[in-house]
Amino acid sequence: MRIFAVLLLLTAWTPVQATLSIFACEPEWAALARELGGNKVDVYAATTALQDPHLIQARPSLIAKMRKADLAVCTGAELEIGWLPVLLTRANNPKVTAGMPGLFEASDHVDMLDIPTQVDRRQGDVHPYGNPHIQGDPHNITRIATALSQRLAQIDRPNAAYYDQRRADFIQRWQAAIRQWEEKAKILRGVRVISDHRGWNYLYHWLGIVEAATLEPKPGIPPSARHLQSLLASLQSDPPEMILQAAYTSDRPARWLSEQSNMPVVVLPFTVGEEVGAVNLFALFEVTIQRLLAGLNR
Amino acid sequence: MNSKYSLHAGLLALFFTTTAPLALAQTAKQSFNPKISLILQGSYADYSSAEESQIPGFLLGPETEFRSEGFSLGESELVIEANVDDLFRGWATIAFEDESGDTEVALEEAYLETLRLPEVLPAGLGIKFGRFFSDIGYHNRQHGHAWDFADAPLPYRAMLAGHLADDGIQVRWLAPTDMFLEFGVEALRGIGFPAGGEDRSGVNTWTSFARAGGDWGTGGAWRLGYSYIKAQAEGREVEEEDEPLHGFSGDSELHIIDFVYKWSPNGNPRDRNFIFQAEYFDREEDGLVEDLQTADSSDYSGAQSGYYLQAVYQFRPRWRAGLRFDQLDSSNRLNNPVANTILADLADEAGTPQRWSAMFDYSHSEFSRMRLQFNRDESRADGKTDDQIILQYIHSLGAHPAHQF
Numbered sequence: 001m002r003i004f005a006v007l008l009l010l011t012a013w014t015p016v017q018a019t020l021s022i023f024a025c026e027p028e029w030a031a032l033a034r035e036l037g038g039n040k041v042d043v044y045a046a047t048t049a050l051q052d053p054h055l056i057q058a059r060p061s062l063i064a065k066m067r068k069a070d071l072a073v074c075t076g077a078e079l080e081i082g083w084l085p086v087l088l089t090r091a092n093n094p095k096v097t098a099g100m101p102g103l104f105e106a107s108d109h110v111d112m113l114d115i116p117t118q119v120d121r122r123q124g125d126v127h128p129y130g131n132p133h134i135q136g137d138p139h140n141i142t143r144i145a146t147a148l149s150q151r152l153a154q155i156d157r158p159n160a161a162y163y164d165q166r167r168a169d170f171i172q173r174w175q176a177a178i179r180q181w182e183e184k185a186k187i188l189r190g191v192r193v194i195s196d197h198r199g200w201n202y203l204y205h206w207l208g209i210v211e212a213a214t215l216e217p218k219p220g221i222p223p224s225a226r227h228l229q230s231l232l233a234s235l236q237s238d239p240p241e242m243i244l245q246a247a248y249t250s251d252r253p254a255r256w257l258s259e260q261s262n263m264p265v266v267v268l269p270f271t272v273g274e275e276v277g278a279v280n281l282f283a284l285f286e287v288t289i290q291r292l293l294a295g296l297n298r
Numbered sequence: 299m300n301s302k303y304s305l306h307a308g309l310l311a312l313f314f315t316t317t318a319p320l321a322l323a324q325t326a327k328q329s330f331n332p333k334i335s336l337i338l339q340g341s342y343a344d345y346s347s348a349e350e351s352q353i354p355g356f357l358l359g360p361e362t363e364f365r366s367e368g369f370s371l372g373e374s375e376l377v378i379e380a381n382v383d384d385l386f387r388g389w390a391t392i393a394f395e396d397e398s399g400d401t402e403v404a405l406e407e408a409y410l411e412t413l414r415l416p417e418v419l420p421a422g423l424g425i426k427f428g429r430f431f432s433d434i435g436y437h438n439r440q441h442g443h444a445w446d447f448a449d450a451p452l453p454y455r456a457m458l459a460g461h462l463a464d465d466g467i468q469v470r471w472l473a474p475t476d477m478f479l480e481f482g483v484e485a486l487r488g489i490g491f492p493a494g495g496e497d498r499s500g501v502n503t504w505t506s507f508a509r510a511g512g513d514w515g516t517g518g519a520w521r522l523g524y525s526y527i528k529a530q531a532e533g534r535e536v537e538e539e540d541e542p543l544h545g546f547s548g549d550s551e552l553h554i555i556d557f558v559y560k561w562s563p564n565g566n567p568r569d570r571n572f573i574f575q576a577e578y579f580d581r582e583e584d585g586l587v588e589d590l591q592t593a594d595s596s597d598y599s600g601a602q603s604g605y606y607l608q609a610v611y612q613f614r615p616r617w618r619a620g621l622r623f624d625q626l627d628s629s630n631r632l633n634n635p636v637a638n639t640i641l642a643d644l645a646d647e648a649g650t651p652q653r654w655s656a657m658f659d660y661s662h663s664e665f666s667r668m669r670l671q672f673n674r675d676e677s678r679a680d681g682k683t684d685d686q687i688i689l690q691y692i693h694s695l696g697a698h699p700a701h702q703f
Contacts, residue, residue, distance in 0.1 A: 060511025
């Protein structure tokens with residue numbers, strides 16, 4: 001008990017941090033927070049590009065990081081439903097509770113696709129608020145950047161002008177990049193592909209790519225041999241151009257289908273990460289389009 | 299004037315174009331608040347021994363018998379969870395259990411937890427009150443459907459009648475450090491085993507716990523904890539099928555060390571993952587024990603210990619295999635160990651109760667699981683081996699809250 005009291009006192013003396021401590025649930029939001037926050041923020045990415053964001057374990061280290069966060073930037077829309085609620089309850093951090101400015105959910109600021117009219121688990125792990133993989137469309141990043149920048153200014157008022165200036169600079173560079181990507185990717189319009197998971201719908205929506213089928217029989221249900229067999233049979237008459245696979249998923253189902261059908265497998269980064277060849281948000285889209293074009297020209 | 303109207307018209311247009319998807323999201327939000335889920339589980343069990351499930355050297359608490367042989371439902375749990383307002387979150391677990399033909403309804407948990415506390419209090423502080431599973435140890439706060447084996451480890455069964463649950467208040471605090479450091483105390487009414495008895499007043503069970511945790515290499519995470527429980531029983535009576543078995547008045551002090559290590563390639567548990575979990579129990583008891591069938595009683599001073607080690611590996615998507623070993627040890631002094639009574643069983647130091655378990659499970663989705671488990675149980679007084687086979691299903695309906703590490 002005495003130790004407890006001493007520790008309580010110690011926290012009271014902990015000096016106020018000079019920089020804003022940001023806990024980013026996914027690497028794309030960590031990258032965005034760094035773009036917008038510059039040297040005024042200290043960003044921790046809770047997950048990497050090699051991890052499935054649905055299935056993260058609420059590890060003690062993540063709880064400890066959440067405890068110290070001034071701002072948590074997450075996707076929301078129940079993407080993190082299996083782990084974020086545990087982090088929030090165990091962290092006892094009043095700044096990042098629901099409804100406080102310290103909890104920023106990116107999906108609040110974009111138009112959601114695939115909002116189901118009916119939520120039934122027979123359909124697999126369906127997200128009732130719509131498809132949460134919103135980072136696939138760079139226009140979503142623009143909207144979220146604006147909202148996140150305002151949030152930074154709201155939480156850290158003395159640096160509001162700094163955040164505003166960085167946002168203007170980022171959005172200008174981002175819009176220019178989007179125009180280039182859209183120009184390059186014109187040829188992808190109408191191209192039919194197979195996806196591993198329904199994780200690319202925003203990317204498809206943006207570029208006009210058509211999803212012919214998914215490797216997963218239902219969202220969140222791993223592909224079985226039988227499902228892949230029937231998929232192969234059904235696509236034989238009119239095979240799609242390529243199979244898209246996120247860097248974090250097992251390559252076995254996609255490779256098997258590729259060997260049977262001669263469709264190329266294109267591994268996309270899915271999010272920002274040095275380990276998947278995308279050091280920042282710009283590289284994420286550059287690499288994605290580059291690999292899609294390479295898959296088409298094969 | 300004109301510009302004002304056009305502004306209104308613009309807002310109105312915006313409203314109408316956005317209502318359709320918004321309305322849908324709203325209904326979805328409402329239908330998921332509160333989160334309600336129902337866990338359906340059942341089993342088929344077959345044991346080679348029909349001996350009673352007593353453990354020599356231990357006074358077993360209520361509901362510690364083995365699950366029924368043949369088909370049985372076990373526990374069906376209804377979990378309701380929601381934020382009450384911006385300050386509190388509420389949680390209730392209602393269990394439906396078959397008790398010799400009758401369905402018993404038990405309020406397993408019903409508690410409130412603070413979402414945030416006034417800023418005058420130090421950050422990192424959390425308070426929970428009501429009826430809850432204590433935060434001691436690792437296995438204690440897990441509900442049956444989240445276990446990696448079909449039954450509780452022997453130390454939990456022998457010393458806590460499965461787990462410590464009680465009415466009271468918990469205060470815990472998380473240190474603002476990069477390493478996970480958590481401390482907590484609980485003041486409990488003292489109705490949960492090993493405390494118990496009629497006419498309880500004040501605080502009869504105190505617990506405290508401290509734990510540390512962090513990451514270990516790429517994809518590894520660990521947690522190490524120490525817990526202390528001091529429980530006072532006053533005329534605690536344990537019965538089985540309405541027949542009183544034994545009574546106890548006295549003190550029970552338990553120390554627990556728990557350790558968990560989880561690993562997955564790159565921290566991505568989707569396809570493959572590994573869990574190692576171990577706990578060590580050390581207990582001292584002092585008081586008066588009574589055999590309620592023969593009315594013999596004895597002064598009792600006990601020293602008991604126990605541990606379990608278990609490892610579970612998901613070797614491919616959906617499939618897991620696990621191995622567990624648990625063991626107990628006791629050294630009890632009784633001044634009046636009357637033969638053929640519970641007192642003699644408690645004084646019995648002849649054997650070393652132990653068990654080996656192996657399990658396989660298959661999860662079609664994260665909401666359904668089928669499990670096959672083999673136990674080689676040598677925990678009974680006769681010391682003989684009981685080969686147990688358990689086939690179990692655990693399915694969850696509705697919006698089930700996330701599980702802890």
